[in-house]
Amino acid sequence: AQTVTQSQPEMSVQEAETVTLSCTYDTSESDYYLFWYKQPPSRQMILVIRQEAYKQQNATENRFSVNFQKAAKSFSLKISDSQLGDAAMYFCAYRSATFQGAQKLVFGQGTRLTINP
Amino acid sequence: DGGITQSPKYLFRKEGQNVTLSCEQNLNHDAMYWYRQDPGQGLRLIYYSQIVNDFQKGDIAEGYSVSREKKESFPLTVTSAQKNPTAFYLCASNSGGLTDTQYFGPGTRLTVL
Numbered sequence: 001a002q003t004v005t006q007s008q009p010e011m012s013v014q015e016a017e018t019v020t021l022s023c024t025y026d027t028s029e030s031d032y033y034l035f036w037y038k039q040p041p042s043r044q045m046i047l048v049i050r051q052e053a054y055k056q057q058n059a060t061e062n063r064f065s066v067n068f069q070k071a072a073k074s075f076s077l078k079i080s081d082s083q084l085g086d087a088a089m090y091f092c093a094y095r096s097a098t099f100q101g102a103q104k105l106v107f108g109q110g111t112r113l114t115i116n117p
Numbered sequence: 118d119g120g121i122t123q124s125p126k127y128l129f130r131k132e133g134q135n136v137t138l139s140c141e142q143n144l145n146h147d148a149m150y151w152y153r154q155d156p157g158q159g160l161r162l163i164y165y166s167q168i169v170n171d172f173q174k175g176d177i178a179e180g181y182s183v184s185r186e187k188k189e190s191f192p193l194t195v196t197s198a199q200k201n202p203t204a205f206y207l208c209a210s211n212s213g214g215l216t217d218t219q220y221f222g223p224g225t226r227l228t229v230l
Contacts, residue, residue, distance in 0.1 A: 105162070
């Protein structure tokens with residue numbers, strides 16, 4: 001079974017600076033998807049970014065980018081120019097690409113990010 | 118607006134009572150999911166459904182039941198057999214395509230007194 005590990009329960013960063021959240025995963029599959037979700041105090045889960053394992057290029061969405069290291073099974077999230085609205089719990093998630101239809105997500109434990117003004 | 122709705126936002130029940138959480142989507146998605154979130158933990162899958170009248174157990178299905186009689190609706194019943202039902206419950210859906218992404222509802226906070 002696949003597992004996802006986020007080793008940083010809490011992180012903090014000064015506003016406008018850059019922060020990197022870590023995620024590692026364990027799988028025997030070669031084709032899969034990885035995601036970062038954000039959960040603000042409202043508790044709504046919001047997709048931040050996704051990465052297809054077959055793509056070597058790291059995904060980027062505005063101030064959010066990932067460092068995907070397939071061999072090391074590492075998938076970190078970098079947030080540039082941190083803003084107060086980035087404060088949230090961040091979850092890393094894995095999904096197999098083997099099957100269509102229902103797609104079970106496996107989540108890490110989460111990292112609570114605090115932005116200091 | 119298209120989206121996923123969950124009701125109620127907060128729910129209080131006495132121990133030993135069954136309770137049903139509602140999840141509705143108007144995104145025309147085939148697949149729907151129920152996750153449970155406890156403090157300090159990530160989301161864990163309870164049940165999922167790929168199509169109407171079909172559903173599968175997730176990792177923590179014991180003490181829960183679901184139905185999928187309509188494409189739009191996937192209610193979750195927390196039964197008295199669930200030993201520790203107090204948690205935050207999230208519903209999600211996606212269209213089922215291989216490159217698809219799951220989208221989540223706003224969640225229901227269940228407290229059993």
